[in-house]
Amino acid sequence: MDGATLEATTLEAMEAAVRGPVIGPQHPDYHQARKIYNAMIDRYPAAIMRCTDAGDVMASVDFIRDQGLELAVRGGGHSGPGLCEVDGAVTIDLSPMRWVHVDPETRTALVGGGSQLGDLDHASHAFGLATPAGIMSTTGVGGLTLGGGHGHLTRKYGLTVDNLLAADVVLADGSFVTASAKEYPDLFWALRGGGGNFGIVTSFTLQLHPVHTVGFGITVWPVDRTPDVLRWYREFLPQAPDDLNGFYNLLTVPAGPPFPEEIHNQKMCGVVWCWTGDLAGLDDALAAVNDAGPPAFHFTTPMPYPGVQSLFDELIPAGLQWYWRGHFFDRITDESLDVHARFGENVPTDLSTVHLYPVDAAAGRVDKDDTAWSYRDAIWSGIVGGVDPDPAKAEIVKQWAVDYHQALQPHSMGGSYVNFIGAGEGQDRVRSTYRDHYGRLAQIKATYDPDNLFHANQNIEPAG
Structure with a gap:
């Protein structure tokens, strides 16, 4: 069946199968419902099935599979290449499943598959708890977790997947299991x-840790100081205590406080710094920032953890033009300093950026074979992002990001955090991201999704 246009009877059958609304192209909410975080993506699904619970997801999977339709899955809608929507496919939209249940005794959270990080942070903060997951409250828990997940707490408590205890999953045959x-x-x-290759996760059970008020900090230097700052940063941070996380970034300073x-x-x-140690030790932990040369601005303050997680929400809201690509790095080479300096001084728009997120310390002490994440020897997960609100600048920011990314390739480890793979990078990039884990993942894919129903992702093809 052609998934581009569905007959009215097919839409009616969809509506009968689920409790949540089914939104087709004629529905008054269709154009709003198909919007995602990245406005560079403008796709027209045949229908959007908004699922209210695991039963809806099971029924949706059965219907889409049995009708021979193409399937995509949307959690938080933050996919950079827009993998949560495909022209002519049916989107299983988990956004109604936004709920979090915290057990303070076991320090765990049961999190609905459509939840955003802000939902998790708000619920867990009430009990003085948190888990490492991202740097923006609007990011979806599902996509971030399934890709591995890193954030402000990674050096202290590992990746998000290191804190995943269980997952409720709807498989390609429509069955429900708890893994x-x-x-x-x-x-x-x-x-x-391994991403969304193996099923649709309707809920996650996550380990939480004692985190309430953290030390937040930001230090900035003029962009022409980039080589000096990176020389200092590459030596300082890996030797810092696990309580200190700091991601390097390129920025145009916002016109506002602080x-x-x-x-x-x-x-x-x-x-950008996050300190989970004794707050009295924050300034001492960051005393060495002057070793990179006097900063143009250095600011520290205690802050509730959800406040740190939501600081960037207004600066980079939904609806901007985005193109991103990533790399893993085990070092910041002398040669790469010139690359960072050159592209930093020629950044095309105020919001375009590069981030280097630490994935060492606690995350690096997990054995590489314990999870599908294969780069436990990496120190940084980097992302180059071309960003602007103006669609007329879409190609400009994309080209800058692609050129910057390619210039860093010789200085990288050869793979990328799967959530940072950009549109059009190809299957070889997926393979390089999983290294020698790819074969095992392909075998597991063949067990649980032999027909590759779940292929609207950074796809792992079933072994066969």
Whole structure:
């Protein structure tokens, strides 16, 4: 059946199969419903099935499969290449499944598959708890977790998948299983970094840790100081205590607090800090920032963890033009300093950026074969992002990101965090991301999804 246009009777049958609404092209909410975080993606699904619970997901999978339709899955809608929507496919939309149940005794959270990080952070913060997951509250828990998940707490508590205890999954045959270290351990292994290839996760059980008020900081230097800052940063951070996380970034200073007016709208390089140790030790932990040369601005303050997680929400809201690509790095080479300096000084728009997220310390002490995430020897997960609100600048920001990414390739480890793979990078990039885990993942894919129903993702093809 051609999935581009569905007959009215097919839409009616969809509506009868699920409790949630089915939104077709004639529905008044269709154009709003098909919008995702990245406005560079403009796709027209044949229908959007908004699922209210696991039963809806099971019925949706059965219907789409049996009708020979193409399937895509949307959680938080933050997919950079827009993998959550496909022209002419049916989107299973988990966004109504936004709920979090925290058990303070076991320090665990049961999280609905459509939840965003802000939902998790809000619910767990009430109990003085948190888990490492991203840097923006609007990111979907599902996509982030299944790709591996890193954020402000990664050096202290590992990747998100290192804190995943169980997952409720709807498989390609429409059945429902709970995967954990004891049940369906092969599936559980694959889910921890293998993306959305193996099924639709309707809920996650995550380990939480004592985190309430953290030390937040930001230090910036003029962009022409990039080589000096990176020389210092590459030596300082890997030797820092696990309590200190700091991601390097390129930025145009926003015109607002906490930045002083004299540096507003200036190009800078800097580090965003998160300190989970004793708050009295925050300034001592960051005393070495002057070793990179006097910063243009250095700011620290205690902050509730959900506040840190939501700081970037207004700066980079939904609806911007985005193109991103990533790399893993085990070092910041001398040669790459010139690359960072050159592209930083020629950044095309105020919101375009590069981030280097630490994935060492606690994350690096997990054995590489314990999860599908294969780069436990990496120190940084980097992303180059071309960003602007103006669609007329879409090609400009994309080309800058592609050129920057390619210039860094010789200085990288050869793969990328799967959630940072950009549109059009190809199957070889997926293979390089999983390294020698790819064969095992392909075998597990063949077990649970032999016909590759779940292929609207960074696809792992079933072994055969």
